[in-house]
Amino acid sequence: MKLSHVDVIVVGSGGAGVMAAITAADEEAKVLQFEKQSVIGGIFATRGGTTTGAQTRMQFEAGIDDNHYKFYNDCMSDPKAREWCDPEILMYYCQRAGQEVDYLDSLGVYPPEQRRPFPGIYGENWPTLRCYFPRRDFPTLLFAEHEKRIQRGDIEIHFNTAVTDIIEEAGKVVGVRTREDGGTARDYRAGAVIICTGGFGANIELIRKHNITQANDIMTLSPTFCTGDGFLMCDNIGVQMVNLEHTIPTGLYLGGVPDLDNPGEQIAHVNLNKYPGAIWVDLNGKRVANENGGYLVPPPKNAVAIAPGQTMIVILDQKIMEENESILVPWMGTEPPARSWEWLKEQATVGRVITRADTIDGLASSVGIDPRALQDTVAIYNLSVTTGEHEDFGRPDLDYKLENPPFYAIRTGVLVIASCGGPRNNVRQQVLDRNDKVIPGLYVAGEVSGYQGFATGMYTMGNLVFGKQAGRIAAWVALGSRS
Numbered sequence: 001m002k003l004s005h006v007d008v009i010v011v012g013s014g015g016a017g018v019m020a021a022i023t024a025a026d027e028e029a030k031v032l033q034f035e036k037q038s039v040i041g042g043i044f045a046t047r048g049g050t051t052t053g054a055q056t057r058m059q060f061e062a063g064i065d066d067n068h069y070k071f072y073n074d075c076m077s078d079p080k081a082r083e084w085c086d087p088e089i090l091m092y093y094c095q096r097a098g099q100e101v102d103y104l105d106s107l108g109v110y111p112p113e114q115r116r117p118f119p120g121i122y123g124e125n126w127p128t129l130r131c132y133f134p135r136r137d138f139p140t141l142l143f144a145e146h147e148k149r150i151q152r153g154d155i156e157i158h159f160n161t162a163v164t165d166i167i168e169e170a171g172k173v174v175g176v177r178t179r180e181d182g183g184t185a186r187d188y189r190a191g192a193v194i195i196c197t198g199g200f201g202a203n204i205e206l207i208r209k210h211n212i213t214q215a216n217d218i219m220t221l222s223p224t225f226c227t228g229d230g231f232l233m234c235d236n237i238g239v240q241m242v243n244l245e246h247t248i249p250t251g252l253y254l255g256g257v258p259d260l261d262n263p264g265e266q267i268a269h270v271n272l273n274k275y276p277g278a279i280w281v282d283l284n285g286k287r288v289a290n291e292n293g294g295y296l297v298p299p300p301k302n303a304v305a306i307a308p309g310q311t312m313i314v315i316l317d318q319k320i321m322e323e324n325e326s327i328l329v330p331w332m333g334t335e336p337p338a339r340s341w342e343w344l345k346e347q348a349t350v351g352r353v354i355t356r357a358d359t360i361d362g363l364a365s366s367v368g369i370d371p372r373a374l375q376d377t378v379a380i381y382n383l384s385v386t387t388g389e390h391e392d393f394g395r396p397d398l399d400y401k402l403e404n405p406p407f408y409a410i411r412t413g414v415l416v417i418a419s420c421g422g423p424r425n426n427v428r429q430q431v432l433d434r435n436d437k438v439i440p441g442l443y444v445a446g447e448v449s450g451y452q453g454f455a456t457g458m459y460t461m462g463n464l465v466f467g468k469q470a471g472r473i474a475a476w477v478a479l480g481s482r483s
Contacts, residue, residue, distance in 0.1 A: 003156045006032040007478040008471070009176055009190040011163045011230060014042025015139065015463030016446025016470070017196030018146045023471030024194075025154035029478055032188060033155060034178060036162040036225065040146065042198050043223055043418070043447070044463060045139050050121065052131045052457030053097030057105055059117055059130065066128045068094040074126045080454045084243055088427045093458070093465050100464045101132055107145070109138040120456035131456045142464075166193065166233050166442065173237075173441035191478025192441050194429075194470045199419030199447035200228025204264045207416060210244040216309035217413025219256040219266045221331065226419070230448040234423045239442075240434045244421035253415035254304055254312065257328075257353055267353065268339045269331040270314050270412050272300070277320035277400030278327060279381055282307040285364060285373030287381065290393035304414065312412045313367055315378070319404035331415070344408065353411045363407045378402050418459070422448045429470035441477075445470040 007029035010021045018040065021031045039045075054071035071094040075081045081090060104110070110132060117129035149155045158180070165177040167187060175189035200206040201222025207213065220226075235241065259267040272280070274292040282288050288303035304310055316327065321341050328339035348356035355366035364374035384391040385398040423444045424432045431442040445466040 003030045003032060003153075005482075006030055006188065006190040007192070007482060008032070008474045009034070009188060009193045010196060010471075011176060011194065012042060012196035012198060012446070012448075013040045013146075013157065014196060014198050014446060015044035015142070015460065016448075016467035017042065017194070018044070018142055019464045019467030020194045020196055020443075020445055020471035020474070021155050021157075022142075022146055022149055023468045024475040024478075025149040025471075027472060027475035027479070029154075029475035031149075031155045032190065033157040034161045034163050034176070035157060035159050036229070038159050040143055040157070040159075041139060043201075043226055044460075045143075046223055047139075047460075049460035050131055050133055050457040051097075051101055051104065051461045052120070052455070053099070053101035053461060054094060054128075054130050055098045056101045056117070056130070056132075058101070058110070058115060058132065059098075062116055062129075064117060064129055066130055068098070070128060071097075071130065074124075074128065075455070078124070078454065084454060086427075089425075092427050092469070093462065096465045096469075097458075097461045100461055100468070104134060104138065104142075104464075107138075107141040109134040109141055111135050122456050124455050163197075163229065163233070166195075166237050168237060171440065173439060191481045192443060192474035194443040194445060194474050195230040195234060195423070195431075195448055196444070196446045196467060196470075197230030197233075197448050198226050199422070200226060200231055201416050201419045201447075202226040202264070203228045203419075206231070207419065210421060213252060213310060213414055213416065215252075215414040216311050217256070217258040217411070218264065219258060219413060219415050220264045221253065221415050221417045222419070226447075228419070230444075231419075231422050234431065234442075234444070234448075237439070238433050239439065240424040240432050240436070241421060242424040252301065252305065252310070253331075253417055254301065254412065255331075256413050256415045257410060258413050260352055266331070266336050266415070267347075268328045268336055268343075270410055271327050271329045272314075272412075274397075275327055276324055276397065277402075278314050278316040279377075279402065280312045280314055281369070281374060281377055282313070283309060283311055283369060285369040285377055287377055287393065288312075290395045292395050292397060293393075310414050313369065314410040314412060315363070315374075315402060315407065316410075317400075317402050317404045317407050320400050320402075321408070327410075344410075348408060354408065356406045356408050358405045358407070360402070360407060363409050367409045367411060418447055425449055427469075428473045429466055430473070443470040443474045 008024045010033040013035040054066045161180045167175040255270040255272045256266045257268040259265040289300040347354040357363040361371040364371040382401040429443045
C-alpha cells in the first residue's frame with residue numbers, strides 16, 4: 001500500500017509514535033511513519049512499566065473518589081514537579097491520563113488479578129491510590145490497534161529507515177530527509193511532522209555531555225538504538241532544550257557492576273533489595289542508607305545520588321555467601337544473567353570490580369577506601385548486630401556480623417534507564433525555538449521531549465497522553481492546510 005498523499009509524518013514507532021499515528025489516522029489524516037529498526041515498538045516494546053491516572057473506571061469500581069484536581073495538587077506537592085514540570089502541561093496530563101488508563105483497560109491491558117489501583121512504587125506520598133500494573137506484554141495490544149489503521153490504508157510505515165534531518169522552508173517544517181538501510185537520501189513532505197524517536201539513554205557521550213549523572217561508572221539500561229537521533233535533529237534547527245540537567249525524575253537505578261571492557265554495559269547486577277547481611281559503603285568507607293529500605297525509593301536512591309562518584313561498594317563475607325543465594329541476579333528479569341558465587345570468586349581473583357581480602361583493612365585497600373574508615377564502619381555495624389541498638393539508619397534485620405573472612409567488595413555504579421531532557425514544547429505539543437516561538441509544523445512526544453512526568457506510571461502514560469495530543473493537533477493543522 002502506498003499513500004497517494006501524506007498529511008502527517010511520524011518519526012519513530014514506540015509508545016508515543018504509535019499513539020500519535022493511531023490518533024492522527026482516526027482524525028482522517030494520512031500518516032507516513034518511519035522506524036529505523038526492522039520492527040515496531042522501540043523501547044516501549046521492551047518494557048512493561050506502570051501506569052497512572054485519576055478518575056478511572058477501576059477507581060470507581062473500588063469506591064475511590066479521585067479527580068484530576070486532586071491528582072494535580074498531589075503532584076505539585078512534590079518539589080520535583082515544581083522544579084521540572086510546566087504547570088499547564090502537567091495539568092493536561094492529570095486531566096487526560098485517566099482516560100488513557102480506561103482506554104488501555106478496554107483493550108484488556110490489566111489482568112483480572114491486578115485490575116485495581118495500587119500505591120506508587122517510587123516513594124510518592126499520595127493519599128489516593130491511582131497507579132495500575134498492566135500485563136508485561138501490554139504494548140502488543142496497542143500495536144494491534146496500530147496495525148488495524150495500516151490495514152485500512154490510513155498509515156504507511158517504512159522500517160529500516162532512519163530519518164536524518166528535519167526540512168524547513170521559510171521558518172516552517174515541511175518534511176524530513178531519510179536514509180534507508182544506509183542507501184541514498186530521500187526527502188518526504190507533509191503538512192506536519194511529529195518527532196517520537198525516543199531518548200538518548202544508550203548514548204554515553206550525550207549523557208556525559210549533558211550532565212545527566214556525575215557517576216564514575218555509568219551503565220545504560222536503554223536498548224542500543226536509543227542514540228538521540230530526534231534530539232540531535234531538533235538541536236540542529238535551533239530548538240529550545242529543557243531539563244537536560246536532570247536524570248529521569250524517578251531517578252537513577254542502582255546496583256550495576258560495570259563491564260570495564262565495554263563502557264555502558266553491566267557485567268553483573270547486584271541484588272540491593274533487602275539482601276541479608278551485606279552493607280553498602282561509599283568511597284569514603286561510610287554507610288549511607290538502610291540497605292533494606294528498598295533501592296527503588298528514597299532514601300537509598302537519594303543517598304547514592306550525593307555519594308562521591310555515585311559509587312557504592314557492596315561488602316559481604318564468607319558466612320553470608322554460605323547461607324544465602326548469590327547476590328548477583330538479573331536486572332528485573334533481564335540481562336545480565338544471574339551469576340553464581342563461583343563466578344564472583346573467579347572475578348575476585350582478577351580484582352578489577354570485584355575484590356577479596358582476608359581482612360577489612362586489606363579489602364579497603366583493594367577498592368581504594370581509607371582502611372581506618374572502613375574498619376570503623378564495620379566495627380560500628382557489628383556492634384549494632386550484637387546489641388540491636390544504635391543502628392544509624394534504622395535497618396531492622398541485623399542478622400549477620402561482617403567478621404568471617406574472606407571478605408568481598410563489589411563496586412557498583414548507576415544505571416540510566418532512560419534520558420531526560422529534550423525539545424521544549426507547549427501543551428499542544430508544538431516545539432518552541434530558543435526565542436520561545438512556536439516552530440510551525442513541528443511536534444514532539446515521548447521520551448525525546450523535555451519530560452513532564454516524575455512519578456510512578458507517568459513515564460509510560462506520558463507516551464500515550466502526549467502522543468495522542470501530538471497526533472490530534474498535527475492532524476488538525478495538516479488537514480486544515482490541505483483544504
